[in-house]
Amino acid sequence: MGELSDRFGELMARMAKGDAELFRTVGEQNAAIRQLVEEVTPEVPSGVKEAPALNAGPQPLLPKDQCTPTALKARFGSAAAAHAYLETALGSAPTKKKTWDYLSTVFGSGAWPARARALARSGPQLGSVNEEAIAQLEARLLRRIDQLEERVIDLFEQLLQRRH
DSSP states (O other): OHHHHHHHHHHHHHHHHHHHHHHHHHHHHHHHHHHHHHHHSOOOOTTOOSOHHHHOOOOOSSOGGGOSHHHHHHHHSSHHHHHHHHHHHHOSOSSOOOOHHHHHHHHHHTSOOOOHHHHHOOSGGGHHHHHHHHHHHHHHHHHHHHHHHHHHHHHHHHHHHHHO
8 A cells, every 4th residue: 555655656746747847838838929929019009908909890891992882783793692792701690681781881890780689688588589699799709709810820920921
């Protein structure tokens, strides 16, 4: 029994040493990444707490001059084609509304308009509506995070290309 206790103590000591090395390595990696990010990001004025890109909402899907109903008609030809494009870019639509004014608003805002009634409802009989609204919000947030991640990756790639 004493031998098992000694072996267990040795094993725990080796594991603690390995954990310490792992944490040290992770800490060094985090510090190196932080330094790279600080070199890449522009300096933020002292009054601003977060980078502007993180505060921004959804980005327009097209340049502003291309979000007008006339420009969208010329680009897509039909409202159904524009609506299908939006569904591939933003996920399923909360409504099947396909007017050019509505579509131009969605292209300009970069997100489906939130249904106020769905977000404001509560109660046990309307739980599925709230869950649907929350699921749509979650999907929009995940798409926004993916967009931000792509932008960060692009910035890192540009930085690495400049260094080489």
